[in-house]
Amino acid sequence: MKKARFSFWIPLIAGGIALISGFVVWSVNIYRVTYLSIRGEQYLACGALLLALVPMVYFIRKGRLKGKRLADAVKIYLGFFICSLPVAMFVVFTTAWLLEGDYSAWSNPYRYESSTRHSCSGAEVYEPELKKEIRICNPQGNVYSDTILYVEKRSNALGIVVLWAITRA
Template sequence: MKKYSYPYLLTLAIAVVAAIFGFFAWRNMIYRPTFLSHAAFRYMVMTALAMTVVVCFALRKRFAANISTRTEYLKAWCGMALGMVFVFSALFTTLTWLLPGVESTYTAPYRYSSGGSRSCSGASVYDRDLDEEIRICEPSGNLYSGRTLRVIKRTNALGMVVIDATTFP
């Protein structure tokens, strides 16, 4: 297929729209209810940095003509490291969501968290397994009257996935 033809343009446009739709579907269905453990987060960052070093050495000779100073090399490495962290964050989050685990239920007090342009409204609740406060987006029930939340979650080696959350009066 020639790069200046209409079928190529249509294929490219459909691929871009599908990628954008896939990203927003992934963010709402997988990223928001999934929480990584502290150890999995450390492994993710170390793996991303190690892969950055490997890719940097693999591409060093190919792009040697374009990078002449050490500051340009440092900028290229930092850009690759940031990109790798985003890629491995998506990979680890999706793996946490896909892996089976032990389902458990707990009840805890919560406080209402309003949403902004980049976050959802929901309940902030302390999770004992992760040892941090997590935000559960849009739990069922009346979010304003009760202050107790029942959380059903699936815990595995990489973290946890919130399956359901319901408020109690």
């Protein structure tokens, strides 16, 4: 097939745009509101390690690692691990977001955190179920002068999903 034809390039470009758009929608609607519990983080780590093991076994069976040192094999495995981490993150975060759970609400004092290169601006608050600080992006209300954050969430085995948050005086 000639690579200069539109029948090759149009589906390739449309698929690339759809993939990028899907990632942006996923990161805004699912990744920012889902916080993993310790069990969810363990599933994420195990999933990425096992997913990286699949191409490693394939390479070993095909004999592509013959004559390579152990350090080279470890480097290849770490490369596969780094490539498999986004796939495992997508699966675990989406599963945590889709699972049903118990609905609950709580109020806690918070502090405002401005946006950085890798995160959004919002309220930094202690989450009692996860036992750690989480950043809730852009809660409703006046984040600069209010002092209490009211959060409604859904909890399941993999973590929590923040459904709604508002600041109160």
